Amino acid sequence: MTNVSNNVPSDTVILSLKHIEKSFGGIHALSDVSFDLRAGEIHALVGENGAGKSTLIKIVTGAYTPDAGEIQINGSVYKSLDPTQARNLGIAAVYQEFNLLPELSVAENISLGAQPLGRFRLIDKKARSALAYELLERLGAHTHIDPDEVVKRLTVGEQQLVEIAKALAINARILIMDEPSAILPSRDLDRLFTVIRNLRDEGRGIIYISHRLNEIFELADRVTVLKDGQTMATKNVADTNHAELVSLMVGRPLTDMYPPKDNTPGEILLEVRDLCVEGTVYHVNFNVRAGEVVGLAGLGGSGRTTVCRALVALADVRSGEIIYRGKPAPRSPAAAAQAGLVLVPEDRKTYGLVLNQSMRFNLSLPNLSQFSLMGILHSAKEKGTIYKIIKNLQIKPPVPDISTENLSGGNQQKVVVGKWLLANPKLVIFDEPTRGIDVGAKAEIYMRIRELTRQGVGVIMASSELPELIGMCDRILVFYEGRLSGEIPREQFSEEAIMRLATGVKVNEE
Amino acid sequence: MKSTITQSRSIRSYFSGFQTSARFVRGVDLAGQWAAPILIVAVLIMAAIFAPAFYLPTNLKTVGIQIAVLGIVAVGQTLVLLVRSIDLSVSAVLALGAVIVVQTEAGGPLWISFVEAFAVAAAVGLANGLLITKRQVPPFVATFGMLVFVQGARLAYTKGQASGTVPEILRAISFEQVGPIPAALIVWLIVNIIVLFILQKTRYGRWIYAVGGNPAAARYAGIPVDLVIIGVHTICSMLAMLGGLLLSGYIGYVDLRLGADYNTNSIAGAIVGGTTFTGGRGNLFGTAAGAALLIMLLNLVVVLGLPIHWQYAVQGIVLVMAVALQGFRQFLLSR
Numbered sequence: 088m089t090n091v092s093n094n095v096p097s098d099t100v101i102l103s104l105k106h107i108e109k110s111f112g113g114i115h116a117l118s119d120v121s122f123d124l125r126a127g128e129i130h131a132l133v134g135e136n137g138a139g140k141s142t143l144i145k146i147v148t149g150a151y152t153p154d155a156g157e158i159q160i161n162g163s164v165y166k167s168l169d170p171t172q173a174r175n176l177g178i179a180a181v182y183q184e185f186n187l188l189p190e191l192s193v194a195e196n197i198s199l200g201a202q203p204l205g206r207f208r209l210i211d212k213k214a215r216s217a218l219a220y221e222l223l224e225r226l227g228a229h230t231h232i233d234p235d236e237v238v239k240r241l242t243v244g245e246q247q248l249v250e251i252a253k254a255l256a257i258n259a260r261i262l263i264m265d266e267p268s269a270i271l272p273s274r275d276l277d278r279l280f281t282v283i284r285n286l287r288d289e290g291r292g293i294i295y296i297s298h299r300l301n302e303i304f305e306l307a308d309r310v311t312v313l314k315d316g317q318t319m320a321t322k323n324v325a326d327t328n329h330a331e332l333v334s335l336m337v338g339r340p341l342t343d344m345y346p347p348k349d350n351t352p353g354e355i356l357l358e359v360r361d362l363c364v365e366g367t368v369y370h371v372n373f374n375v376r377a378g379e380v381v382g383l384a385g386l387g388g389s390g391r392t393t394v395c396r397a398l399v400a401l402a403d404v405r406s407g408e409i410i411y412r413g414k415p416a417p418r419s420p421a422a423a424a425q426a427g428l429v430l431v432p433e434d435r436k437t438y439g440l441v442l443n444q445s446m447r448f449n450l451s452l453p454n455l456s457q458f459s460l461m462g463i464l465h466s467a468k469e470k471g472t473i474y475k476i477i478k479n480l481q482i483k484p485p486v487p488d489i490s491t492e493n494l495s496g497g498n499q500q501k502v503v504v505g506k507w508l509l510a511n512p513k514l515v516i517f518d519e520p521t522r523g524i525d526v527g528a529k530a531e532i533y534m535r536i537r538e539l540t541r542q543g544v545g546v547i548m549a550s551s552e553l554p555e556l557i558g559m560c561d562r563i564l565v566f567y568e569g570r571l572s573g574e575i576p577r578e579q580f581s582e583e584a585i586m587r588l589a590t591g592v593k594v595n596e597e
Numbered sequence: 598m599k600s601t602i603t604q605s606r607s608i609r610s611y612f613s614g615f616q617t618s619a620r621f622v623r624g625v626d627l628a629g630q631w632a633a634p635i636l637i638v639a640v641l642i643m644a645a646i647f648a649p650a651f652y653l654p655t656n657l658k659t660v661g662i663q664i665a666v667l668g669i670v671a672v673g674q675t676l677v678l679l680v681r682s683i684d685l686s687v688s689a690v691l692a693l694g695a696v697i698v699v700q701t702e703a704g705g706p707l708w709i710s711f712v713e714a715f716a717v718a719a720a721v722g723l724a725n726g727l728l729i730t731k732r733q734v735p736p737f738v739a740t741f742g743m744l745v746f747v748q749g750a751r752l753a754y755t756k757g758q759a760s761g762t763v764p765e766i767l768r769a770i771s772f773e774q775v776g777p778i779p780a781a782l783i784v785w786l787i788v789n790i791i792v793l794f795i796l797q798k799t800r801y802g803r804w805i806y807a808v809g810g811n812p813a814a815a816r817y818a819g820i821p822v823d824l825v826i827i828g829v830h831t832i833c834s835m836l837a838m839l840g841g842l843l844l845s846g847y848i849g850y851v852d853l854r855l856g857a858d859y860n861t862n863s864i865a866g867a868i869v870g871g872t873t874f875t876g877g878r879g880n881l882f883g884t885a886a887g888a889a890l891l892i893m894l895l896n897l898v899v900v901l902g903l904p905i906h907w908q909y910a911v912q913g914i915v916l917v918m919a920v921a922l923q924g925f926r927q928f929l930l931s932r
Contacts, residue, residue: 421819
């Protein structure tokens with residue numbers, strides 16, 4: 088294996104993008120972006136959702152063709168790249184959604200693009216495993232990842248290392264990491280950072296995308312801020328600070344993300360008694376009051392999302408009772424929505440939106456009976472209501488007929504929230520309401536939640552982002568392996584307290 | 598480590614090696630949307646030059662009625678494709694209709710046989726829908742099974758040979774003319790107007806597009822996904838029945854092989870018109886144009902005096918080209 092640092096002196100610019108432009112159906116995703124990456128640096132790329140980070144990455148990896156501008160790699164100039172070309176130039180990307188084949192082994196996955204061949208040009212399995220082992224060793228992961236293990240049995244963190252090993256297998260000089268920390272449990276973060284630093288010290292250039300600014304100060308050498316498809320600034324991390332980056336990103340100083348608590352809990356809206364869902368949730372009891380924000384915390388698979396789904400009849404309740412406003416809760420999602428009990432689901436692209444349809448279509452979808460008489464739609468009424476909610480939530484661009492696949496993540500999320508706000512809810516369940524959206528859109532969603540509680544609407548907020556639970560909730564219920572492991576009142580909120588309950592540590596074990 | 602490392606090239610990379618300009622992408626997109634109408638104009642011009650017999654009034658009438666029959670069946674097929682399903686039993690239902698009407702006419706009053714025919718069609722569609730939603734049978738398998746079953750049932754019912762004459766009323770709504778226009782075309786127009794209204798102006802129409810576009814999101818939005826799919830299959834079967842009645846009214850007798858090509862042709866018509874197999878995309882204007890184009894091409898095979906079996910080649914080519922064009926369009930738009 089070649090060591091990159093031998094042939095590329097550091098401080099050499101290995102990738103340079105100049106005045107890149109790209110638009111989709113008349114909407115500018117990138118209007119003027121310039122960016123450069125040196126060998127042996129970690130260059131962070133930050134910006135709100137919709138600022139153009141993903142589009143920029145797709146241009147570098149050859150998935151998109153830019154409309155204008157040029158790409159310089161190792162001194163050669165390109166108008167655009169295609170994926171094969173990009174790979175041959177040593178560009179690799181690790182996305183949040185892995186490109187791994189879950190049924191194949193680690194070694195098979197690592198060698199997927201370049202199989203080691205032996206006699207008769209057949210695949211040399213020994214060499215393949217040896218290569219995988221060697222690459223994993225360089226990542227310091229050889230001790231706990233077996234090259235012959237099937238990928239689906241690995242943890243998320245281990246799969247991520249396999250993705251990085253794949254990049255090393257093609258000897259990537261330019262490694263793009265798209266929010267690698269968003270999917271990792273915090274205990275795997277240090278290992279990831281060590282790996283990234285080692286790759287940098289070998290002389291590779293790393294583009295690191297993250298919404299978590301703390302990480303950037305811990306890890307990166309330089310940082311580039313994108314806003315509205317333009318480069319705002321490129322700074323040495325040592326010369327900047329948190330506040331400056333945020334104000335560059337949002338274009339205004341952001342004082343407090345979480346609006347002050349101004350709600351007073353009223354009567355009990357929802358009561359859950361001894362709720363069980365086959366195989367996932369066991370004997371859960373809790374209640375929610377009008378005007379109250381109740382947080383649901385817990386690691387992935389803790390039963391948190393299943394409880395949310397069971398409340399609106401999207402999961403089958405095995406036993407137990409759900410009492411909503413004094414009566415058993417409706418047992419179909421439509422009836423629940425009719426009664427004002429709605430779920431803003433996690434993962435907007437899978438559960439929230441019909442992506443190939445317009446904003447208007449999506450916002451109307453659960454509310455069609457409001458705009459129709461005997462099943463026939465009254466389009467003037469519909470348009471009026473849709474126009475109001477778009478304006479109210481400041482969804483951009485404010486074009487009702489734009490296809491939702493052309494919206495940024497934050498605006499897509501606003502559409503999902505908006506369609507349920509139109510249903511005049513009495514109790515809103517938010518599951519991961521701010522996953523993968525930028526600070527500006529986050530703050531707006533928090534404001535919206537406060538507004539709901541002021542009107543006496545009850546809110547359940549399920550999230551894996553502890554700061555937002557702490558900032559927004561009146562109490563937090565913590566789930567561990569399908570059971571409620573504890574309830575924390577507002578006075579005792581702390582990340583440690585939540586984590587202790589979420590990981591099953593008993594209080595008396597301390 | 599003594600082994601060669603080879604770079605494998607995926608199919609995708611061959612595809613993406615292709616440099617495109619924004620203008621080219623727009624061109625392909627427009628071609629995908631307007632392929633059927635543009636080709637119709639081209640075919641009409643070519644026919645005027647090379648096959649003037651195409652424009653003889655009797656031939657135009659034949660073409661018109663055939664477009665109407667296929668057009669009606671293709672409307673049903675479009676609805677089914679919109680919810681990510683497919684219906685391979687339309688040809689069997691279509692053939693069954695004529696048989697029921699013709700055979701019962703001898704006995705009771707005519708309207709009863711019509712009610713019977715449409716009830717049987719609705720039952721077939723309902724069965725398709727129930728198998729697909731409640732038993733999770735893949736649509737391809739469920740409707741193919743239904744095709745075989747209905748064909749078998751028809752043969753058993755007629756004991757292998759259909760007999761009887763087609764009632765006058767079917768001739769009236771199919772072969773007779775309203776002014777210069779065959780009645781069947783007017784029936785086709787009415788069907789299109791009704792279904793277009795359902796798709797554009799009703800809650801059920803939105804549900805159809807939502808279920809096809811993203812079934813999970815539709816479920817989360819409280820849409821009764823199973824009912825939408827069952828309903829669409831029922832409508833599709835009933836439209837196939839209507840197509841069958843018009844077809845027998847036009848032919849004037851009942852043939853056991855009646856309507857065998859309507860599975861491929863209704864799917865091809867919808868796909869040429871821009872409907873996709875992946876659901877949630879498609880419209881009736883495209884389907885109408887797609888059905889018309891296909892019938893015109895098939896007719897030209899006859900008018901030009903080519904061996905009749907060339908019709909199969911035409912059907913195959915149109916279907917494959919249409920799917921290829923729509924796939925390429927999708928690919929370019931996603932870049």
